[in-house]
Amino acid sequence: MEFSLSEDQRMLQDSIRSFLQDAAPLDTVRQAADGDVAVLTQMADGLAALGTNQLLIPEAQYGLALGVLDAALVQEALGGAVAPADYFCNALATIGIAAAGTQAEQDSWLGKLSTGEVRFGLALTEFVGAREDAGVDAGADGLSGKSLFVINAAVATHILVCDRDGNLHIVARDSPGLKRNALPSIDRTRDFSELLFEGVESVRLSANVAAGAAAERMMQVGYILLAADTLGAAQTMLDKAVDYAKERKQFNRTIGSFQAVKHLCAEMTARLEPCRALVWQAAYAFDQGEEESAVLACLAKAHLAETGTFVARTSTEVHGGMGFTDLVGLHYWFKRIGTNRQLLGSPELVRAKAARLQGWA
Amino acid sequence: MDLSLSPEYEAFREHVADFIATHEAAAPKPSDTGMKHPRRLAWQKLLIKNGYAARTIPKAYGGYGAEPDILKSRIIAEEFARAGVSTGLAGQGISMLVPTLLELGTEAQKQAFIPPTLRGEMIWCQGYSEPGAGSDLASLKTKAEIDGEDYVINGQKIWTSTARQADMMFCLVRTEPDAKKHDGISYLLFSMETPGIEVRPLVDMTMSANFNEVFFTDVRVPRSQIVGKPGEGWKVANATLTHERGMLGDPNAAKARLLAIADLMHRETLNGARLIDNAVFRDRLVALQARVYAMQANGMRVMTHRLKQESPGLAGLIIKLEGCELNHELARLAIDAMGELGLLYGDTPYLRDHGSWQSRYMYDLGLIIGGGTAQIQKNIIAERGLGLPREPKPAAA
Numbered sequence: 001m002e003f004s005l006s007e008d009q010r011m012l013q014d015s016i017r018s019f020l021q022d023a024a025p026l027d028t029v030r031q032a033a034d035g036d037v038a039v040l041t042q043m044a045d046g047l048a049a050l051g052t053n054q055l056l057i058p059e060a061q062y063g064l065a066l067g068v069l070d071a072a073l074v075q076e077a078l079g080g081a082v083a084p085a086d087y088f089c090n091a092l093a094t095i096g097i098a099a100a101g102t103q104a105e106q107d108s109w110l111g112k113l114s115t116g117e118v119r120f121g122l123a124l125t126e127f128v129g130a131r132e133d134a135g136v137d138a139g140a141d142g143l144s145g146k147s148l149f150v151i152n153a154a155v156a157t158h159i160l161v162c163d164r165d166g167n168l169h170i171v172a173r174d175s176p177g178l179k180r181n182a183l184p185s186i187d188r189t190r191d192f193s194e195l196l197f198e199g200v201e202s203v204r205l206s207a208n209v210a211a212g213a214a215a216e217r218m219m220q221v222g223y224i225l226l227a228a229d230t231l232g233a234a235q236t237m238l239d240k241a242v243d244y245a246k247e248r249k250q251f252n253r254t255i256g257s258f259q260a261v262k263h264l265c266a267e268m269t270a271r272l273e274p275c276r277a278l279v280w281q282a283a284y285a286f287d288q289g290e291e292e293s294a295v296l297a298c299l300a301k302a303h304l305a306e307t308g309t310f311v312a313r314t315s316t317e318v319h320g321g322m323g324f325t326d327l328v329g330l331h332y333w334f335k336r337i338g339t340n341r342q343l344l345g346s347p348e349l350v351r352a353k354a355a356r357l358q359g360w361a
Numbered sequence: 362m363d364l365s366l367s368p369e370y371e372a373f374r375e376h377v378a379d380f381i382a383t384h385e386a387a388a389p390k391p392s393d394t395g396m397k398h399p400r401r402l403a404w405q406k407l408l409i410k411n412g413y414a415a416r417t418i419p420k421a422y423g424g425y426g427a428e429p430d431i432l433k434s435r436i437i438a439e440e441f442a443r444a445g446v447s448t449g450l451a452g453q454g455i456s457m458l459v460p461t462l463l464e465l466g467t468e469a470q471k472q473a474f475i476p477p478t479l480r481g482e483m484i485w486c487q488g489y490s491e492p493g494a495g496s497d498l499a500s501l502k503t504k505a506e507i508d509g510e511d512y513v514i515n516g517q518k519i520w521t522s523t524a525r526q527a528d529m530m531f532c533l534v535r536t537e538p539d540a541k542k543h544d545g546i547s548y549l550l551f552s553m554e555t556p557g558i559e560v561r562p563l564v565d566m567t568m569s570a571n572f573n574e575v576f577f578t579d580v581r582v583p584r585s586q587i588v589g590k591p592g593e594g595w596k597v598a599n600a601t602l603t604h605e606r607g608m609l610g611d612p613n614a615a616k617a618r619l620l621a622i623a624d625l626m627h628r629e630t631l632n633g634a635r636l637i638d639n640a641v642f643r644d645r646l647v648a649l650q651a652r653v654y655a656m657q658a659n660g661m662r663v664m665t666h667r668l669k670q671e672s673p674g675l676a677g678l679i680i681k682l683e684g685c686e687l688n689h690e691l692a693r694l695a696i697d698a699m700g701e702l703g704l705l706y707g708d709t710p711y712l713r714d715h716g717s718w719q720s721r722y723m724y725d726l727g728l729i730i731g732g733g734t735a736q737i738q739k740n741i742i743a744e745r746g747l748g749l750p751r752e753p754k755p756a757a758a
Contacts, residue, residue, distance in 0.1 A: 262740065262744070273679050278658050281654070354647050361638065
C-alpha cells in the first residue's frame with residue numbers, strides 16, 4: 001500500500017517542468033496568445049522531443065507504455081505553466097486509436113505519432129452535447145456537417161473526429177472539402193476552431209467495438225487530464241497568491257499578516273490539497289481498470305472544475321488590483337481554468353453522468 | 362502508487378474479519394448505555410487481549426504490546442466499521458491522556474493510570490477551556506498555589522465533556538503567575554471526587570448536556586500529581602491537542618455518512634417521486650461525493666507519509682478544517698432531502714433515523730468550533746503550512 005508518486009514519476013514531472021521553465025515563460029505564452037503559430041509549433045516539437053507523445057503508446061508501436069497517471073503528471077505541469085501545448089490532443093487520440101483501431105490501424109497511426117509524423121486535433125465536442133445543431137455524419141461520400149470547438153486544428157496534421165453515431169474517424173487537416181474557421185475564446189493558450197465538412201475523405205477506425213465505446217474511453221481520460229491541467233493551473237495561482245501576500249505591504253504590514261488575506265490563502269489550500277490525491281486516484285483507478293474508475297474520472301473532472309474556479313477567483317482577489325491587470329498575466333491561468341471547466345462538459349453535466357454510472361438516475 | 366495490500370496484510374484482514382464473525386454477538390449494543398456497562402468492559406477486555414484495542418501500548422501498562430503498524434490499525438478500523446461493530450472504548454482518557462503519559466508521564470503515573478484507563482474502569486475528562494480562555498487557551502486563569510505538599514486550585518473550566526461520568530480530570534492550571542503566559546502553566550491529574558469540585562451540566566443547541574462547567578474552590582491536589590515539570594504544562598498539553606485534531610474529520614466516517622444519505626434519498630419521496638430522481642438534489646449528492654472521495658484519497662496520501670515517517674505537510678494540516686466542514690454539509694443535504702420531516706426532533710412516527718441528522722448538523726457545528734476553531738485552523742494552515750507572517754502583537758497598553 002503506497003499512495004504516492006514513484007521516483008520515476010517525480011523525475012518525469014520535474015523534467016517537463018524544467019523544460020517549460022525555459023520553453024514557456026510568460027512572454028512566450030503571450031506570443032502564442034497573440035496568434036504566433038510558430039510558437040505553438042516550437043512548443044509541440046519540444047514536448048515531442050521529450051517523448052511526451054509516446055507516453056501512452058504501447059512498446060510495439062515504439063511507445064513508452066506508461067499510464068494515465070504519468071500522462072496526468074505531464075498535463076499538470078502544462079497547466080501549471082499555462083503552456084500552449086498540443087499534448088492533450090495527442091494523448092486522447094492515442095487512447096481513441098488504441099480503443100477503436102484494428103491492430104493494423106494502431107500500428108500505422110500510433111507508429112506515426114511516435115515518430116512525430118502526425119499530430120492530432122480533436123473534434124469531440126458533439127459527443128458530449130451538440131449546440132447550434134452541430135454534428136458530423138459519416139456517409140458514402142465521406143464526412144459532412146460541422147463540429148464546434150475543435151481543439152488544436154491550427155497545428156495538427158490530422159483531426160480525430162467523432163461522428164454522430166459515436167464512431168471515430170481520422171481526417172487529414174488539408175483534406176479537400178474541409179474548411180476551418182477560428183473560434184477566438186478567452187483562453188488564447190488553446191486553439192479552437194469550427195470545422196465544416198463537405199464530403200471529406202476519412203479513415204474510419206474499424207475495430208469491432210460498440211459505437212461510442214472508444215469515444216467514452218477518450219472521455220474518461222479527457223476528464224482526468226483536464227482535472228490535472230486545472231490542478232496545475234490552480235496550484236500556480238495559489239502559489240502566486242501566497243508569494244504576493246508575503247511581499248505586498250499596506251498599512252506598514254505585509255498583507256499576508258492580515259487574517260482577512262491569510263484565511264483566503266488557507267481556504268484555497270484546504271480545498272485544493274485533497275484535489276491532488278483525487279486526481280492521482282482517478283488516474284490510478286483507470287490504469288488498474290478498476291470498476292469505479294469511470295465514476296472517479298467524472299468526480300475528478302467536476303470537482304477540479306469547482307475548486308479551480310474558486311481558487312482562480314480567490315487568487316485574483318488576493319492580488320488586488322494587480323490581479324485584474326494584463327501586466328501580471330494572472331488572467332492566463334484564470335482563463336485556462338475557466339476553459340477546462342467547460343471542455344468535455346460543465347460540472348453539472350459530468351455529475352449527472354457520474355450519477356447515471358452509479359445507477360442513481 | 363500501489364493501493365493493493367501485500368499477502369501478509371491480506372491475511373491480517375482475514376484474521377480480523379474472522380475474529381469479528383466469531384465474537385460479534387458479545388459486542389455492546391446501542392442500548393447498553395452507561396460508560397461502564399458490563400458488556401462494554403468485557404468487550405474492551407476481549408479486544409485488548411486480541412490486539413484490537415490498546416494495540417501498541419506496552420503490555421506492562423495493560424496494552425497488547427504490538428509494534429506500531431499504521432496499516433494494520435487501518436485494517437482493524439475498516440473491518441470493524443464494515444461489520445458495524447464497536448472498536449472498543451474511546452474518550453479523552455484513552456485517546457489523549459494515555460499517549461501523553463506514555464510520552465511524558467513518570468513511571469509511577471504510567472503504572473497507576475494507564476491500565477485502569479484502558480480497561481474502561483477509569484474515565485477521564487479534560488479541563489482545558491475556560492470562559493475567558495477559548496481560542497487563546499494559554500491565557501487561562503484557573504490558579505494552583507503551593508501549600509505544603511499540595512496544590513490548591515481555584516477557578517473554573519467550561520466545555521468539559523463527560524465531567525459528570527468521569528473519575529479523573531487532566532487539567533491545565535496557572536502555577537507561575539509571574540511567568541510569560543505560555544510558561545506559567547502546569548498539567549495536573551486529580552480525582553473528580555476531590556472536595557471543592559462542583560460540576561454543572563451545560564445544555565447545548567442539540568438540547569443535550571454533552572458538556573459541563575466545572576468549578577474549583579480550594580481543591581487540594583498532591584504536588585506529585587503533575588505531568589512534566591511546573592510551568593511545562595503547555596508543552597504537555599500540546600502533545601495531546603495533536604492527538605485530538607487527528608481524531609476529528611475522519612474520512613471513513615464521511616464516506617459512511619455519504620452512503621447513508623444516498624440510501625435515504627432512495628427511500629424518501631416527494632409527490633411520490635424518490636429524491637434520488639430529483640436532478641437538483643442528486644447534483645448536490647454527487648458534488649459532495651467528490652469531496653468525500655477527495656478527502657479519502659487525501660487520507661491515504663497522509664497515511665503513506667506517516668508509514669514512511671515523513672511529515673504529511675499541508676495534506677495533514679487541512680484535515681480538521683475541511684473534514685468537519687464536509688460532514689456538516691453532508692448532514693445539511695440529508696435534512697434538505699427530508700424537507701419538513703427533517704425538522705422532527707422528538708417522538709413521532711414520522712421521525713427519520715431517530716432525528717440523528719438534525720443532531721449531527723448541530724453537533725458538527727460544535728466540532729467546527731471545538732478542538733481549534735475553523736479560524737484558528739486557517740491561521741495554522743497559513744502560518745505553519747504556507748509560511749505567511751503571524752499577526753503582529755498589539756502594542757502593550
